[in-house]
Amino acid sequence: MDINIQKSKLQNQQTIQITGSxxxxxxxxxxxxxxxxxxxxxxxxxxxxxxxxxxxxxxxxxxxxxxxxxxxxxxxxxxxxxxxxxxxxxxxxxxxxxxxxxxxxxxxxxxxxxxxxxxxxxxxxxxxxxxxxxxxxxxxxxxxxxxxxxxxxxxxxxxxxxxxxxxxxxxxxxxxxxxxxxxxxxxxxxxxxxxxxxxxxxxxxxxxxxxxVESDWSSASYFYSVIALSDVGKELTIASYKEKSLQGDSVLATIYKKFGVTTTFLDDAITLRKSSSVETKTIIKLDLSNAPDIAQTIAVTAFGLGLECHMIGLHTLKIKETDRLVALKTELEKLGAQVEITENALHLKASNKITTDVSIATYNDHRMAMAFAPLGLKTTLAIKNAEVVSKSYPQFWEDFKTIGFSIT
Missing domain, CATH: 3.65.10.10 (Enolpyruvate transferase domain)
Incomplete structure (x- = not known):
């Protein structure tokens, strides 16, 4: 199943319940x-x-x-x-x-x-x-x-x-x-x-x-990306999360401050808010040795905002569902990005142009499909074999429709 995402706009004040980690x-x-x-x-x-x-x-x-x-x-x-x-x-x-x-x-x-x-x-x-x-x-x-x-x-x-x-x-x-x-x-x-x-x-x-089981922080990353790519003032609540998490990907709350996103912890949920814009000369530098699964999301967020991004600690990505470093480079370059990779790192150069109507290959990798989806706030794109999201997040496309994405 392939899907098309028309350029969309986030609906405010939504709450999404995400499945357990x-x-x-x-x-x-x-x-x-x-x-x-x-x-x-x-x-x-x-x-x-x-x-x-x-x-x-x-x-x-x-x-x-x-x-x-x-x-x-x-x-x-x-x-x-x-x-x-x-x-x-x-x-x-x-x-x-x-x-x-x-x-x-x-x-x-x-x-x-x-x-x-x-x-x-x-x-x-x-x-x-x-x-x-x-x-x-x-x-x-x-x-x-x-x-x-x-x-x-x-x-x-x-x-x-x-x-x-x-x-x-x-x-x-x-x-x-x-x-x-x-x-x-x-x-x-x-x-x-x-x-x-x-x-x-x-x-x-x-x-x-x-x-x-606490809800999955890796799945939360796609909503962090959505808020980062949205206008200042937009916010979204996702459940069920706790401040003292066992999951390494909870570092998202800290990392996405670099993208102007603040996290407010509630009783069993978090509210994400785009609190400030990010200067295009900002360079995002991260060591993701302890949280490599969120690298794809972060790379796409940085690209969508026109920011330079350098990530290390990515050596385990080569033996995942696909070689995620090669896959990221290939698909980002379709959209107009300039990307360099090594065995352990990815460097994305700053660019303010996004090629429209691009078809993103997913390589049987759920995270490729979900990481690129937030770009629907910036451009029209297609996601190939979109059903691959069921590997970790079966309700993903329904939840994206709920928050305002135009998906066919």
């Missing part, structure tokens, strides 16, 4: 599978979380997680400790190109039985559940936090717990802290000192508890 939901779903005493409220309705739930409750030998990268990493760890069960876990063509060797090697070090079925280092995998009785393993600290979280989520079920040493400078710390915080909420004992993370084995029963 995909990152929190998928972590809690795995913990619930290990500890059925856990109840969860406000679970994400994203494709990724639906696939995660389906895989965790399936009795089939073949588990297909399609494009769901988080599910691939977390389920690889989960099935490694399901003693006596054999599964094959596979995914889409792109998933078979996304590396998983770092996680598989770590699990094998702990005693897991995992075999590559096609190409070494990549899915699909055959996993025979086993008792993992070793506790010490080391990883490079700059790898995807999903590898680290996958190990931490199963750690309390290992005979001797886990001692994970991270070598070098740690990236995506907020996602690691999110995982540890959720473990602590169910009374699993953890510590994170210097570069060593320890998780104690859970020898007693987990007490019954209900955990509520």
């Amino acid at each position: 995909k990152s929190e939901s998928n972590r809690l779903l795995l913990l619930q599978a290990l500890y059925p005493q856990i109840s969860i409220k406000n679970i994400s309705n994203s494709d990724d979380s639906v696939l995660m739930q389906k895989a965790l409750t399936s009795t089939d030998q073949l588990i297909d997680i399609h494009h769901a990268g988080t599910a691939m990493r977390f389920l690889t760890a989960y099935f490694s400790i399901q003693k006596g069960r054999e599964v094959t876990i596979t995914g889409s063509k792109r998933m078979k190109e996304r590396p998983i060797k770092i996680l598989v090697d770590a699990l094998k070090t702990l005693g897991a039985d995992i075999t590559y079925l096609e190409n070494d280092g990549f899915p699909p995998l055959k996993i025979v559940g086993n008792t993992l009785n070793k506790k010490e393993v080391a990883l490079d600290a700059n790898v995807s936090s999903q590898y680290i979280s996958a190990l931490l989520l199963i750690a309390s079920k290992l005979e001797n717990g886990l001692e994970l040493t991270l070598k070098g400078k740690i990236t995506s710390v907020p996602y690691i802290n999110m995982t540890l915080s959720l473990l602590n909420e169910i009374d699993v004992k953890t510590s994170f000192i210097d570069n060593i993370i320890s998780v104690k084995p859970q020898t007693s029963e987990i007490k019954p508890c209900t955990l509520t």
